[in-house]
Amino acid sequence: MTTSTPSAGSAAGNALRRGRRRPVDSTVKVLLVAAALVSIATTVGIVIALVQPAIGFFQQVSIVEFLTGTSWTPTFAQKAYGVLPLVAATVVVTVIALLIAVPIGLGSAIYLSEYANRRTRKVLKPIIELLAGVPTVVYGFVALFALNPLLQDIWPGGRKPAFQNLLIAGIAMGIMIVPTIASISEDSMSSVPRSLREGAYALASTKMQVSTRVVVPAAISGIVAAVVLGISRAVGETMIVTIAGGLVSDKVTFDPLEGAATMTAFIANVSSGDIPVGSLDYDSVFAVGALLFLITFALNAVSIRMVRRFREVYE
Amino acid sequence: MSTVTYEPLHRRPQHQSEVTTVNHSSTTSRPAVSISAIADTQTAGHQATSTVPVMELSGVSVYYGAYEAVRDTSMPIQRKQITAMIGPSGCGKSTILRSLNRMNDLIPGARVTGSVTYHGQDLYAKDVDPIEVRRRIGMVFQKPNPFPKSIYDNVAYGPRVTGMKVDNMDDLVEKALRDAALWDEVKDKLKTSGLALSGGQQQRLCIARTIAVKPEIILMDEPCSALDPIATAKIEDLMFELANDYTIVIVTHNMQQAARVSHYTAFFTAEVDQEQERHGRLVEFSQTGKLFTNPADKRTEDYITGRFG
Amino acid sequence: MSAPTITTTRPEHSAPGSALTQRRSRPGELAFRLAMQACLLIAFGVLTALLAWVLVKGWNRLDSRLWTEMPTGLVSRLDTAGVQSALVGTLWIISLVAVICLPIGIFSAIYLEEYADSNRWYNRLLELNIQNLAGVPSIIFGILGLGIIARTLGLGFTVITAAIVLSLLVLPVVIIATREAIRAVPQSIRQASYALGATKWQTVSRQVLPSAVPGIATGSILALSRAIGEAAPLIVLGAVTFITFNPDGLDSRYTALPIQIYTFITRSQAEYAELAAGAIVLLLAIVLAMNSIAIFVRNRFEKRW
Numbered sequence: 033m034t035t036s037t038p039s040a041g042s043a044a045g046n047a048l049r050r051g052r053r054r055p056v057d058s059t060v061k062v063l064l065v066a067a068a069l070v071s072i073a074t075t076v077g078i079v080i081a082l083v084q085p086a087i088g089f090f091q092q093v094s095i096v097e098f099l100t101g102t103s104w105t106p107t108f109a110q111k112a113y114g115v116l117p118l119v120a121a122t123v124v125v126t127v128i129a130l131l132i133a134v135p136i137g138l139g140s141a142i143y144l145s146e147y148a149n150r151r152t153r154k155v156l157k158p159i160i161e162l163l164a165g166v167p168t169v170v171y172g173f174v175a176l177f178a179l180n181p182l183l184q185d186i187w188p189g190g191r192k193p194a195f196q197n198l199l200i201a202g203i204a205m206g207i208m209i210v211p212t213i214a215s216i217s218e219d220s221m222s223s224v225p226r227s228l229r230e231g232a233y234a235l236a237s238t239k240m241q242v243s244t245r246v247v248v249p250a251a252i253s254g255i256v257a258a259v260v261l262g263i264s265r266a267v268g269e270t271m272i273v274t275i276a277g278g279l280v281s282d283k284v285t286f287d288p289l290e291g292a293a294t295m296t297a298f299i300a301n302v303s304s305g306d307i308p309v310g311s312l313d314y315d316s317v318f319a320v321g322a323l324l325f326l327i328t329f330a331l332n333a334v335s336i337r338m339v340r341r342f343r344e345v346y347e
Numbered sequence: 348m349s350t351v352t353y354e355p356l357h358r359r360p361q362h363q364s365e366v367t368t369v370n371h372s373s374t375t376s377r378p379a380v381s382i383s384a385i386a387d388t389q390t391a392g393h394q395a396t397s398t399v400p401v402m403e404l405s406g407v408s409v410y411y412g413a414y415e416a417v418r419d420t421s422m423p424i425q426r427k428q429i430t431a432m433i434g435p436s437g438c439g440k441s442t443i444l445r446s447l448n449r450m451n452d453l454i455p456g457a458r459v460t461g462s463v464t465y466h467g468q469d470l471y472a473k474d475v476d477p478i479e480v481r482r483r484i485g486m487v488f489q490k491p492n493p494f495p496k497s498i499y500d501n502v503a504y505g506p507r508v509t510g511m512k513v514d515n516m517d518d519l520v521e522k523a524l525r526d527a528a529l530w531d532e533v534k535d536k537l538k539t540s541g542l543a544l545s546g547g548q549q550q551r552l553c554i555a556r557t558i559a560v561k562p563e564i565i566l567m568d569e570p571c572s573a574l575d576p577i578a579t580a581k582i583e584d585l586m587f588e589l590a591n592d593y594t595i596v597i598v599t600h601n602m603q604q605a606a607r608v609s610h611y612t613a614f615f616t617a618e619v620d621q622e623q624e625r626h627g628r629l630v631e632f633s634q635t636g637k638l639f640t641n642p643a644d645k646r647t648e649d650y651i652t653g654r655f656g
Numbered sequence: 657m658s659a660p661t662i663t664t665t666r667p668e669h670s671a672p673g674s675a676l677t678q679r680r681s682r683p684g685e686l687a688f689r690l691a692m693q694a695c696l697l698i699a700f701g702v703l704t705a706l707l708a709w710v711l712v713k714g715w716n717r718l719d720s721r722l723w724t725e726m727p728t729g730l731v732s733r734l735d736t737a738g739v740q741s742a743l744v745g746t747l748w749i750i751s752l753v754a755v756i757c758l759p760i761g762i763f764s765a766i767y768l769e770e771y772a773d774s775n776r777w778y779n780r781l782l783e784l785n786i787q788n789l790a791g792v793p794s795i796i797f798g799i800l801g802l803g804i805i806a807r808t809l810g811l812g813f814t815v816i817t818a819a820i821v822l823s824l825l826v827l828p829v830v831i832i833a834t835r836e837a838i839r840a841v842p843q844s845i846r847q848a849s850y851a852l853g854a855t856k857w858q859t860v861s862r863q864v865l866p867s868a869v870p871g872i873a874t875g876s877i878l879a880l881s882r883a884i885g886e887a888a889p890l891i892v893l894g895a896v897t898f899i900t901f902n903p904d905g906l907d908s909r910y911t912a913l914p915i916q917i918y919t920f921i922t923r924s925q926a927e928y929a930e931l932a933a934g935a936i937v938l939l940l941a942i943v944l945a946m947n948s949i950a951i952f953v954r955n956r957f958e959k960r961w
Contacts, residue, residue: 049476071782143695167914173936211703274888303892481853
């Protein structure tokens with residue numbers, strides 16, 4: 033058994049050794065790792081870019097004052113750095129946007145996934161994806177020059193909305209998010225297995241019952257992920273609120289008819305102005321940026337978990 | 348699963364033993380009448396039995412992470428012979444097959460202990476290059492998997508990537524396709540996609556692709572399980588032909604196929620241990636004739652007579 | 657006593673045939689269906705109306721002035737103003753983004769799908785990091801550009817800074833799309849290639865990538881089109897001024913279409929709104945054309961294995 037033809041045998045065996053260099057393969061691997069490290073470097077860069085000036089800021093303004101203060105007046109003579117007015121404006125815009133986008137987005141998704149025939153879906157789904165790519169500066173323009181005059185015209189009376197106001201920014205943002213929510217929830221609804229639907233139909237369920245009691249619950253983590261992604265986009269969106277939402281946020285207000293600066297609008301507005309580098313006002317941009325980063329980080333974490341769960345169930 | 352008609356199992360031992368008494372060392376005589384002619388030519392064609400092992404497994408266990416999928420397998424692979432691995436699902440026969448050309452390396456967490464030698468060289472030694480191993484030990488898979496390229500490019504791919512010195516690629520492609528008994532069917536459409544062929548043709552294309560790099564050993568992982576009986580018969584015919592030049596190891600679900608085509612057979616089974624985990628195990632390895640007529644182990648006998656599995 | 661009770665609770669069973677033919681009207685069912693349909697109609701109606709409104713608003717400016725003339729800050733010169741420098745700036749930036757972002761994104765995806773052992777903590781971290789970056793607000797990337805690229809690296813407020821920032825911004829899009837395209841290539845193709853003695857890179861470059869090209873192309877085009885429309889990071893990068901010359905190099909100052917539109921909007925005169933609308937139509941034409949190509953490529957060439 034052990035006596036194989038010795039000469040040929042050992043030659044064949046030896047040839048298996050790693051004599052041959054594969055320079056292309058090893059070079060490629062180095063390049064691939066280097067490319068992958070770029071995204072790590074990006075995150076590290078973001079953290080450094082935010083933290084360094086933010087430390088300077090927090091040496092002069094306490095974190096507690098920043099997080100709990102209700103007055104934000106960096107450009108006034110009496111300076112105050114409480115971030116809550118910016119947060120409040122962000123919350124108002126986000127809530128309005130969601131009130132519009134979630135029902136319309138989900139309704140569209142349910143119709144496309146459960147009711148529309150295949151041809152309709154084949155045409156409409158790509159259009160929705162197309163609309164999700166409209167640049168946000170366009171929505172800002174439309175909000176300020178089309179939606180706001182319309183709102184002023186049809187306003188029933190009493191106190192009219194300001195020229196720039198949170199309501200109109202929220203509405204425009206809601207319209208902007210609809211395609212995103214519709215597209216992602218439709219994906220998760222249409223990946224609910226047919227067998228589940230057929231099981232329900234076989235029990236004499238109506239289409240509405242199947243949609244609301246079988247498909248939506250089965251797709252819930254995908255839907256939640258879509259909504260969370262919508263929130264994350266609303267919180268981080270800059271152009272609409274900068275153009276149509278207002279620029280001053282000295283005190284906390286939840287009044288949607290007033291104009292107020294969100295976190296992003298403040299960053300955009302101050303950093304495009306002429307504030308001297310290294311001043312407290314300049315550094316406040318980074319403190320607000322750091323808070324914004326943390327908030328969206330938390331939202332992303334939730335959405336990533338949800339997407340993963342929805343993948344686990346049906347893939 | 349192939350549905351080739353075969354003789355009832357209880358008749359096979361008689362048939363087989365007759366032949367065995369006549370031709371003392373032969374294990375190549377086939378019980379199945381339909382292909383006996385081929386079996387005869389094969390018997391005449393080359394040495395009936397070889398006892399020159401090109402590969403040796405000793406004490407081979409394969410792990411996926413902490414789970415031991417197959418334990419303690421020892422057997423030789425004889426040169427220019429067809430060795431079959433049979434056994435019920437989950438017995439580890441495919442796992443062992445994939446350890447012979449280090450395809451298991453591609454599965455994260457897979458680990459092989461014991462030794463697999465090829466011409467005396469341990470395949471799992473540190474300085475062995477798995478790519479060189481696969482150049483010499485090719486593989487045909489369960490489901491035909493031609494590349495989404497032309498028939499020609501499918502065959503030429505191996506020689507190109509391995510940097511073989513080829514004088515004339517056209518000749519090489521033609522030779523490989525002829526050897527795989529596919530040339531006549533595809534010679535006029537070498538430029539069409541390999542995916543356009545029928546399942547059986549695709550599998551023969553995969554075989555042509557494998558022999559184009561001139562390996563010494565061809566591993567076949569249930570190569571006929573996705574094919575109809577006619578395509579299966581063609582592949583089996585082809586295996587006889589190929590055994591003149593190549594060493595073949597075939598995993599099959601189909602006992603009759605093993606009995607028809609192989610010189611040696613290894614029977615694997617799945618054992619359940621105290622922790623209720625299944626581990627594959629080699630039960631018996633011997634010449635095919637002996638294993639099917641006179642199995643040494645009770646479990647083999649139960650399996651081949653259909654009492655189990 | 658019991659028999660009548662049964663018949664009243666299950667009236668259909670007394671005459672099963674006729675019960676099947678009585679179509680029961682279900683008002684709730686219909687209302688639900690109409691409500692869902694209305695959602696879809698509203699979504700499409702509003703979006704279409706708004707885009708149509710922009711088109712009408714900018715109609716008077718949709719002529720060759722748009723791309724032959726430069727922007728101006730003077731209302732008196734508005735008649736002969738366009739957005740040439742912004743259009744050229746956008747083309748510069750987007751070409752650079754393609755050069756910077758696509759190789760890095762595609763290589764990262766190849767690493768994650770083909771080379772990385774996903775059981776290793778650092779590879780999992782890498783994956784989470786990319787997923788998170790995909791959700792970081794674009795203005796934060798502007799801050800990254802301002803703090804690190806423009807100031808620390810000293811590249812200033814130039815075309816190359818803008819291109820690097822936008823590349824990093826859309827990098828996750830390219831990576832995620834490419835990974836999906838690579839993952840869709842069946843494992844059996846890779847195994848066949850390895851079994852023939854191909855190396856990893858041969859397998860990836862000759863089998864996996866060619867099969868994944870449509871998916872990669874789709875993701876790349878979508879990423880570029882997103883980069884074209886982004887304004888927020890460029891605001892932070894100080895691009896909000898009237899630039900009346902085309903960029904002539906990587907270190908040139910620049911403006912870009914979305915930023916130019918924003919600059920017009922911030923002017924209070926109505927004429928600027930009209931010019932902004934014209935520029936928006938140009939921007940939308942570019943972005944929507946790119947997205948259409950991307951979606952078409954995906955739907956047309958997607959391989960079904």
